Amino acid sequence: MATRIRPSSKRCAVIGGSGFLGRYLVEQLVDRGYSVSVFDIRQGYEIPGVTFHQGDLCDKQALLAALQGVSLVFHCASPAPSCDDRALFHRVNIDGTQTVLKACQEAGVQKMVLTSSASVVYEGTDIKDGKEDLPYAKKPIDYYTETKIQQERLVLEACDTEKGFLTVAIRPHGIFGPRDPQLVPILVDTARRGKMKFIIGDGKNLVDFTFVENVVHGHILAAERLRPESPLCGKAYHITNDEPVYFWDFMSQVLVGLGYDPPKYRLPYQLVYVLAMVLWLLVLFLRPVLQLRPTFTPMRVALAGTHHFYSCARAKQDMGYQPLVSLKDGIARTVESYAHLRKAA
Template identity: 70%
Template structure:
């Protein structure tokens, strides 16, 4: 009987399991002996120990088959942060999450672990060693963050120990690693087009970048520690590499590791910010006539030129979190995983 109960507790669903973080999550859960369902809009890979369910996140009837007999759900589905589709963010991150919560409750799921974002408290100004009690951003830096705030609130408010439904949110920052379709490929594309020559500000601003394996580790620890009366219930926790690094040093390490030149010319932060504001105004004025999506925006200037790193103190205290992979090793692993993006290629 105890063995059967343990096996039931090891069955989980990863919503968004075909994505970058989701695939790494699935691989680690398989290693740990979990039986896994993946729910997504596409089948991103094949694995004989994984059952796929395809459907629309916003349709409860699509979700329910993937949640049968499942005690634990990881929800890491989201459009990419670089998208500019406000309607899509609202639909997936907010309405989709409401559908996930309803479906979980109906299917008898006991634990829901959300992938949130540390950016929910970031407004484009310095955050140094930020803790989870910082208020939500009143002026979120983009549509992605705006809807991640709505999403996190929904999940944490849904925590209901009396009905045996427990929730927790993990807030990673700057996720990177092998198979990442965002950070490294976008960085390389910028370098190839000559856009990585300038350092915004003095180059000393510290930022968190978090290796994907450490993010996965944080999620699984949270799931395993999430019990009735635990301090995790209905709370959010920062998960980072716990090694803040100057933003431009990290970018330079990745670029030089792939054979590209590191940025070397400095542009004052205030000048870059006002140029980006001016460009945004021009784009807005031209918007009735032509659609332009500038890569140089006030939000990106803020991300590149301010301090934003976060404390993992609460995760260490209540989950026993400790990064598994150091930043040096993580950068090395990541660079080696992109041979096709090397300069010579």
């Protein structure tokens, strides 16, 4: 049996620490004097002093090895939202999280910060200045959202001040920044294929995009303010740049910054949504005989054509959150980091 090491408040583990957000989180924690162990299915980089444990989220024994002497766990492992694998989402976000919670309680971990998502309350219709007390989506728009709702519930319900296990959930929205494997590469690929000519809707829908360093800042603040008597216990918090921007303006700034033309032709939102829905149903119907992966889904159309921005008032009040990097600087730093994707390149 493994010997129990007394947890130290500066010893933490980042589950999913090889991912986009996870790596930034690890770097910031190291800078702040934490000793960090990373648990992930793959090791994507090396940082002096950081211990890597490779393993499966559903393997409790592998998790326990990474949680020895750890008092604080950040759980940010999840398949990419664009992945369309329902079984994988269920295995990682639900089964994996249940295993993580059991391992944390067995290892004597005192605090857990979950990376949730603001989309847990989004059903494909407008949300303006959404607060955390909005109900969970009754009709989640994809498997990612469906399983993130269940995951957040599991983690927040596990909060138990009497047993000394405290939990909090951070709900970022539209994370972007240098090294992002999703947003900018997909956007550039779409532009290169000549498919970024159209604006869906009137182009005036406001959304939140959040620079990755601000998301990390929110996670660390939450961890450091999470105490038995604090209002954070068992609660969820929106973390954004607090600067809603027109969706198509943001996309255009990134595209133009990299030398591509911005979209300029408008398509009616309802028409595009209906077409995406028909295509999605057709794919479902054909799935037994044909594996198709349309990029044009009802979820993506909804995200591109509706308002979805959230209030950070609760995070400001309970943990003193303020974004560290402005949207303008975040976009500039992101564009600069993708010089290799420029049109001339």
